[in-house]
Amino acid sequence: MTRPVSVVAPPPPAMHLGDLDGASTTTQKSWNANVTIGVHTGSHGSAGGVAVSGTWEDGSTATCTTNGSGRCAVSRAGIPRKTSSVSFTVTNATHSTFVFSPGSNHDVEGDKQRHDDRPPATVRVTERPALGP
Numbered sequence: 001m002t003r004p005v006s007v008v009a010p011p012p013p014a015m016h017l018g019d020l021d022g023a024s025t026t027t028q029k030s031w032n033a034n035v036t037i038g039v040h041t042g043s044h045g046s047a048g049g050v051a052v053s054g055t056w057e058d059g060s061t062a063t064c065t066t067n068g069s070g071r072c073a074v075s076r077a078g079i080p081r082k083t084s085s086v087s088f089t090v091t092n093a094t095h096s097t098f099v100f101s102p103g104s105n106h107d108v109e110g111d112k113q114r115h116d117d118r119p120p121a122t123v124r125v126t127e128r129p130a131l132g133p
């Protein structure tokens with residue numbers, strides 16, 4: 001007697017955003033926004049070689065590729081002082097093996113973003129006044 005057997009392909013290895021941080025540096029007449037992105041494998045290890053793409057608030061795009069520590073950064077220079085903050089949203093991440101699974105994103109926007117708030121993953125970078133002389 002035989003029984004039907006179904007073989008299901010294993011799901012592709014997933015990756016997700018494990019970190020999204022914004023920082024600013026101020027110049028005399030403008031400021032620069034820097035966003036650091038961390039990509040994790042499904043087991044929260046570092047996912048290197050991941051091409052991350054995203055969009056700034058004004059619609060311009062930026063991309064970066066994660067290093068061996070699973071991190072990369074994008075920056076925006078020369079933001080006028082009258083703009084007090086800008087946001088950056090990660091729209092996609094691609095890798096030859098890993099498949100982006102934004103539903104697993106965590107630790108986004110200073111750990112304040114809860115698990116059910118995603119995606120898309122957005123960080124807001126605020127200009128801070130320069131400290132001291």
Ligand SMILES: [Zn+2]
Nearest residue numbers: 017018040044
């Ligand atoms: Zn993780």
